[in-house]
Amino acid sequence: MNGKTFGIKAGVIASSVVLALLAATAQAKEPRTPVQAEDEWNALMAAVKKGDDLWHNGKLGTNGLACGNCHPDGSASNPHTWPKFQTNLGKVGTLREMINWCIAVPMQGKPLPLDSDDMIAMEAYATYTHRGVAIAPAKDEQHGAVPVVSGPGYPTAGGH
Amino acid sequence: MKTISRRQFLGITTKMTAATAFAGTFAPSATSFFGLGGIAHAATKKITPFTFAILTDAHLYDIKDHKFDAFLEKGVADINSMNPLPDFVLYAGDIGQSGKDSELKKGKAILDKLKVKYRVIPGEHDWYLDMGKSWKGHFGNETWSFDHKGVHFIGMNSILVPDFWTMAGLTPEERMGRMEELECHNCGLWGVGSAQLEWLAKDVKNISRDTPVVILTHSPLWNYYPRWNFQTVDAPEIREILRKFEKVIAIHGHVHQVVYNQIGNISSAGLLSTSWPWPYPPVELPYPHLKMNRVDPGNFEDGLGSHAVNLAADFMGTLNYREFAHLLPENVRRGLKL
Numbered sequence: 001m002n003g004k005t006f007g008i009k010a011g012v013i014a015s016s017v018v019l020a021l022l023a024a025t026a027q028a029k030e031p032r033t034p035v036q037a038e039d040e041w042n043a044l045m046a047a048v049k050k051g052d053d054l055w056h057n058g059k060l061g062t063n064g065l066a067c068g069n070c071h072p073d074g075s076a077s078n079p080h081t082w083p084k085f086q087t088n089l090g091k092v093g094t095l096r097e098m099i100n101w102c103i104a105v106p107m108q109g110k111p112l113p114l115d116s117d118d119m120i121a122m123e124a125y126a127t128y129t130h131r132g133v134a135i136a137p138a139k140d141e142q143h144g145a146v147p148v149v150s151g152p153g154y155p156t157a158g159g160h
Numbered sequence: 161m162k163t164i165s166r167r168q169f170l171g172i173t174t175k176m177t178a179a180t181a182f183a184g185t186f187a188p189s190a191t192s193f194f195g196l197g198g199i200a201h202a203a204t205k206k207i208t209p210f211t212f213a214i215l216t217d218a219h220l221y222d223i224k225d226h227k228f229d230a231f232l233e234k235g236v237a238d239i240n241s242m243n244p245l246p247d248f249v250l251y252a253g254d255i256g257q258s259g260k261d262s263e264l265k266k267g268k269a270i271l272d273k274l275k276v277k278y279r280v281i282p283g284e285h286d287w288y289l290d291m292g293k294s295w296k297g298h299f300g301n302e303t304w305s306f307d308h309k310g311v312h313f314i315g316m317n318s319i320l321v322p323d324f325w326t327m328a329g330l331t332p333e334e335r336m337g338r339m340e341e342l343e344c345h346n347c348g349l350w351g352v353g354s355a356q357l358e359w360l361a362k363d364v365k366n367i368s369r370d371t372p373v374v375i376l377t378h379s380p381l382w383n384y385y386p387r388w389n390f391q392t393v394d395a396p397e398i399r400e401i402l403r404k405f406e407k408v409i410a411i412h413g414h415v416h417q418v419v420y421n422q423i424g425n426i427s428s429a430g431l432l433s434t435s436w437p438w439p440y441p442p443v444e445l446p447y448p449h450l451k452m453n454r455v456d457p458g459n460f461e462d463g464l465g466s467h468a469v470n471l472a473a474d475f476m477g478t479l480n481y482r483e484f485a486h487l488l489p490e491n492v493r494r495g496l497k498l
């Protein structure tokens with residue numbers, strides 16, 4: 001079963017789970033082809049891109065602020081530390097709940113449904129900017145995303 | 161000391177710098193000692209001690225009664241409450257968020273409430289909607305210098321990027337929108353450019369090497385984190401021009417955080433904003449013990465503040481972060497030695 005199955009609506013998920021289980025008992029699953037793998041990667045990248053836009057365009061709030069104002073490159077969202085106890089949430093909560101808290105409080109916006117495509121895209125952007133960072137439950141750190149020292153328009157600047 | 165009006169003060173240009181060229185005797189080396197921030201040097205030429213204040217990065221929106229208006233007001237009120245008042249105030253850029261005239265106008269109206277004169281340099285958020293037209297209309301020249309009680313002050317525009325918009329056919333709003341993102345993927349690295357480098361070389365040409373110098377730029381004059389333009393691309397050239405001086409204090413906005421560095425004769429410090437604090441980028445800090453704590457996102461004043469810099473007779477500087485909340489570790493609260 002591939003991860004993509006979980007992207008579709010509940011009823012479809014239920015039936016595809018049944019189908020997948022049937023398939024698993026009937027015969028070994030076909031290995032994933034490179035084309036499939038690429039499609040799946042592209043689907044993820046589309047979600048990351050959507051998350052990137054939502055993170056930066058300010059449309060989630062009402063006071064002009066965007067997540068990117070305070071969390072450039074997804075920094076200090078620390079997706080590798082969740083779930084954890086968070087004081088502002090007052091409980092052990094999830095990354096998605098904290099995203100909603102930041103929409104509601106600093107940005108004075110309307111929280112997203114936790115399982116909405118927009119919320120999944122936000123989470124995808126946060127985790128993608130922290131790819132390769134070790135999972136560290138509740139670790140007390142302010143992680144600055146994956147360092148980007150070069151890229152379009154960003155050659156490594158001259159030395160100190 | 162003759163007092164000068166705000167208008168005179170704002171009109172001061174490079175012409176005045178000749179006044180300091182003849183004073184002071186040549187001394188072979190400056191005394192130095194280990195300050196809080198590493199090695200802070202004293203200067204041999206004595207100055208009349210004084211204090212100036214700094215505000216920066218208000219990021220005002222064109223929205224009525226926005227919370228950031230109140231924070232800039234708070235910074236202004238804080239400085240007005242200082243006793244004695246500072247001699248003047250420097251503002252290190254990013255008054256507005258989207259470069260709109262309405263934002264800059266609102267910022268100027270609030271800054272005009274300062275009881276002392278002030279001087280401003282631009283940040284990227286002030287500039288890229290109309291390439292500085294409104295900003296210059298409100299605040300005058302973006303490149304300036306003046307002398308005060310024996311110290312030579314310099315302000316420069318460090319946020320000039322090569323043209324990325326013409327070829328891409330971007331509207332002014334789109335150009336501004338890209339620059340508003342700290343991690344803009346295709347805006348490029350910024351700097352002061354060759355015209356200002358030439359200006360700087362001329363400005364300090366006839367100033368004796370024992371004259372204390374303070375330079376204000378929006379971005380740091382060292383290579384901190386280029387990805388977020390926590391750099392100035394021609395900083396090495398600027399440092400080279402200023403190398404003849406015994407001691408230079410460099411102060412910058414843009415980073416919205418406590419950060420310190422020391423390169424040769426230049427000690428450099430970052431400032432708190434009056435809008436929001438930024439997390440530290442994922443690179444090693446040169447002075448890791450000099451940083452602010454993690455911010456409580458539920459306290460909008462956390463990590464914000466104004467500043468006062470005390471300059472002693474030997475040009476030992478102390479930067480006091482006057483934070484709105486209580487976030488600074490004890491060693492930073494005592495003041496950064498510059």
Ligand SMILES: [Fe+2]
Pocket residue numbers: 217219253254283414415416433
């Ligand atoms: Fe700023």
Ligand SMILES: [Fe+2]
Pocket residue numbers: 254283284285378413414
């Ligand atoms: Fe800035």
